[in-house]
Amino acid sequence: MSTAPATVDGPLITADGIPLKESLQKSLRRSKIRAVLLVAPPLLFLIFLFIIPIGNMLTRSVDDKLINEVFPNTFEAFEAWDKVSEPSEEMFAAVYQDLKAASKTEIGKSSVRMNYAKPGWRSLIKVTARKIKKMEPPYKEAFLKAEGRWADTEFWLSLGIMKDKRTMGYYLNAVDRTYDFDKNVIHVDENRKVYNLLWWRTIQVSIIVTLACLLLAYPVSYLLATLPMRIANLLMICVLMPFWTSLLVRIVAWMIMLQQNGVVNDTLVAAGILSDENRLAMMYNFNGTVIVMTQILLPFMILPIFSVMKTIPPSYMKAAQNLGATPTLAFIRVYMPQTIPGIGAGCILVFIVAIGYYITPELVGGKDGRLIGNMVAYHMQRSLNWGLAAAMGTILLIVILVLYWIYDKIIGIDNMKMG
């Protein structure tokens, strides 16, 4: 007979009358607090350096608030306008009010944003703002006197694109599309299309690099996993050595190897395989990006595949042969399927790193080896179009998440082995 003081339908209680659940919670509290404390630093790190910046990026990619705050009267007057007739005196008065009230930096930032909607806005605003103090009504006349372009209704019409506080404009720009003045999505002019080509090239490079890494990594991993310990360790150091070398040093080394008068070309010419005038162009183009990225990302493929292969006992291959399979068939039917978790992890790792790669293409890519990552960097550092950079970053993030989701559906994330 159990002596537990529990009634048939009441909750279980311990010997001193405290409900069992409460007692259990109490006894676990210490370890729970400890767990929370242990997790806290990485969690804070994640929140401040990962989640908040990503949230910031997501908002920035659709944010169009500033301009509405700087030009409230202008947009009000714009709404009242019939979009057909000549801009009225009231509209100019509204612009005058807004320009007068706004600070210099606000006007500067807004004019940059307005320039994305219609090129010319920036200089128009700049010139007008400089003369705003001396202006007197009627403002229409004064504006037209200050800048003749105010007569161009296109500037006024372009306000329609910017009137909402949220915009998909940056995303459209990132795929070579834009809004017309009626907010219809249209293609940008043929000669201004750049991004679609870059997206396509980025995907292409990522796939080629992933496949090349897989092709190179598989036999190396197999050797690493099957050779005697001493040789395998030496080989492992060879694999890891580039990992420990500075990225820039490695890229420079490749430059020395691949350039027109580099080691590879010189050797081929010296061996008589190439004539001197037919030296291969392996640098500052697509090839350069692919070659160097493959080398740099190779360890990301080798390590997960190796760690999976290491866990496959040699007895499987023996068993398969014993059961009548030739060594090749045994390898294909028994060994390879078991390495799929490693292949999957390696491929997804290399692809994700490759798709956002930027230093290597920047240094060895030349004109047709640039990737989308370089564009993000360009808009962050040079053109300061952070909205567009954020939109492109978000698209990259979405591509990666979709890939991850597909991987989970096909192979299952539980099966992924990073090492």
Add this chain to the structure above:
Amino acid sequence: MSNNDHLVRFVDIQKSYDGESLVVKNLNLDVAKGEFLTMLGPSGSGKTTCLMMLAGFEPATHGEIYLNEQPINKVPPHKRGIGMVFQNYALFPHMTVAENLAFPLEVRHMDKSEREQRVNRALDMVQLGAFGDRRPAQLSGGQAQRVAVARSLVFDPDLVLMDEPLGALDKNLREQMQYEIKHIHENLGLTVVYVTHDQSEALTMSNRIAVFDDGIIQQCAPPEVLYEEPENAFCANFIGENNRFLGEVKEDNGDTVKVEIENHATVVAKKVNVGGVGDRSTLSLRPERVTVNPEPGSVPNIFSGLAEELIYLGDHIRTRFTVLGHDDFIVKIPNSAVHAHLKEGDTVNIGWNAEDCRALDPSD
């Protein structure tokens, strides 16, 4: 004996991995058709190496192995048609049980209906008919073991090799599987070469046991012969429990010898594997062959022993005596009314027959 009865013959086999030492030293062994032969020995004795050479995973350094009178040294493993159960079963984890079993049939290009039929038959044989769709990871140790046995048999090999197949199982399951494998062997008329380091497993299952040590077969005999009549000190010691005395032969009477133990007592023993007068010898005596309080004159060897320790084991009482200066002399006293009940510290006479005390080589 005609060679035709032999399925496997090892002829002058030597094996070295490093070119400096021999793992297998001149092995000659014949396995008859339908025989259950066990290679028994401590780890590193060369038994698994012999099995791997037979399966084709290790080349013999010297000598020739014959299967059905055909030399097979140059035949790759996948053409030998030998079934094998591996130590950790080696069931392919990415295939279901049924796919595992179908694998050897598939690579032999057997058509689908026959494949299914055979897989089902094999699964029924090991009482796992309903487990075809499971993955190996979803099986218990005993079930995985049975699947491994079924897979090794599904393509009807004449010869099946088993490399410590029961090592990973717990004791009860291991004993159960021993009987099952033994029955499968008997029912199918297979020839089995079985490797183990577990002597009770070897005694339970085998027709013949080859005891390996240091790359040499120390003795190859049926279990009862091996236990009752070990030919050397290693076999006597490795199989079953054994009391040992080391001494010097003083008198050679043909069938028996008189051996003087270090403290000057003389024991009469059966001459088995010992030289003449003056040689050293190990005397081997099974604990169950010792009598407590024998009739004076009934046995030639009677000495006084001091009971040091008694362990009650139900059917018998395991008693440790100090006899002839050895304090590790074990006697199994049956738990029956006829036997006097000893206490620790008692001094009694114990004795044994010359027949039961075997004079063997003076190893170590």
